[in-house]
Amino acid sequence: MPGQSLNDEPSRKIQDSHRADDGGFPQPSYQVLPPTRYSTNSLNAILSTKTREGAWIVPANLSATSVMGTIKLDFCESVFESLDLTIDLNGFLGDVKIWVPEGTLVIDETRAFASEVKLKKLSPPRPGGLRITLRGDLILGTVIVYGSDHISWRRRRKRRN
Template sequence: MSVPAAFPANDPHNTMRASDADRDRVAEALREAYAEGRLDVEEHNERLDRTYQAKTLGELTPLLSDLPQRHTHTASPVPGPGGPIPTMPAEYAPGSSVTAVFAEQKRGGRWLVPSQTTAAAIFGQVTIDLREAVLTQREVVIVANAVFGSIEIKVPHGVVVRDEGTAVFGSRSGSDRNAAGDVPITPDSPVVVLRGIALFGEVSVRYPKPKKLGKFLGR
């Protein structure tokens, strides 16, 4: 018994890391296909095992590629060279910005982090969540300017944060705390460089709390 072949190795989506939600959506689509008789017991079990072992979207894609379109809709398909692929992140152009003036703004979920992002909180609050994001290159820059406001950057374990910014009657914290967690830091680990100024404001970095009962109780 075989599973459809994966996309070509040069497909850029193949290397994107899969989230638990991606795997759950594929598993649900496989259960629907099995209930309709499109997969036998052996095929369903093998594909389900591969689903929960998958680390990247490229490993998930072939598990649904020979099923009707209505099954793959649970994986939020985007057309690819061999059919739909699961849950592609939102894209933002280099130099994109997140600004909060007397307001609150957030950027999070599945998104592609460009080479540089600018965040500005002026009497407001900005949250940039990188925990499910995909970095477009190993080192990205976030210019965080907090003026009488606050900017919080949520980072997964295994990402190194290097703060090169300035604080004037403000604070910048968290970039050197608990970076590794359960993920070892290596010379190839992704790096987020923080720049900008905290002027009567706060720029903080938050890593997930230690595992408890098998789950992250992240902030």
Template sequence: MLMAEQPAPVDPRELRVSDAERSHVVNLLQKAIGHGLLSLDEFTERTDVALAAKTRGELNTVLVDLPGLTHKDPTAPAHTPPVELRANMSTINRQGSWRVPRELIIRNRLGSTKLDFSEAEISHAEVRITLDVSGGSVKMLLPAGSSVDTNDVQVVAGSVKDRVGGTNGRPRFIITGRITAGSLKIRRAGYVRIGNLVIRSPWKMGMASD
């Protein structure tokens, strides 16, 4: 007796989407405007695509380049939400051996955020950081051998000083978002050894391990 041929499994990207899913993605696009990731024209274009989408693959095309905003299929692993750091007329300082998440959102309102990644625990090849800065400053000290991409940072009456640059180093820091009347300064940690004394530039010195 011949066995009936089993149908091939359906690719999750080909699953049909509902009106509720389309509305959810439009809400995500609205959040992207608030984060400075999309212009109004881009939002309008992507909203039209989302509302016309018939499959999950078509729907995801409008979110694929937006960090932290993903509409996943039911079989995909849960997405870890980005970690938010908020400095409202205050100072946030991360240094030493702290665990770096895959995605960070920095919200500054006349505040200061200092992130020292030089001795941090980084288990990702890429770290995505979204800026939402209105006044104040953001300073980042990156580890040796790292690289950074700031091409998609929008600046209004502010400044970006990147002393690292490059795209080949690992880990790679991808920075996006918006700075209004604020500043972003990025540099890589440097080390100088004088006898048994190791001096890290900037901020720290210690004894050599050997």
């Protein structure tokens, strides 16, 4: 027959060479999937409040946009994909409040116009610890990063009573 190899031995050898040798080890019973996008990669609060707290998975890059709203991010019990976290902040008349665990290094690279960025009661950074870089643009907004040593006025009031 025209177009058909008379000897299919070479094609079988090529197919066999492309098969992976498992080395005698059992193959896993699960399927390995590529990384997925988390629903928490982007937070948008427009005339509203968004809160992330408790044990949640924090991606290496997080985007937070607050327009006349509030975003609250509590990283104290979070699980981090990477120890180098970048938060891209965009705010107009909005607030962003961030609580960080002990030993976190916070780097402020934001551009602010008539805005305020406060780092309150941060503990000394640990070598090889979590590093959070704040980037983005703020217009008439506020960003407050609370360290593990920060005590809110409500907790102070409870201690007095």
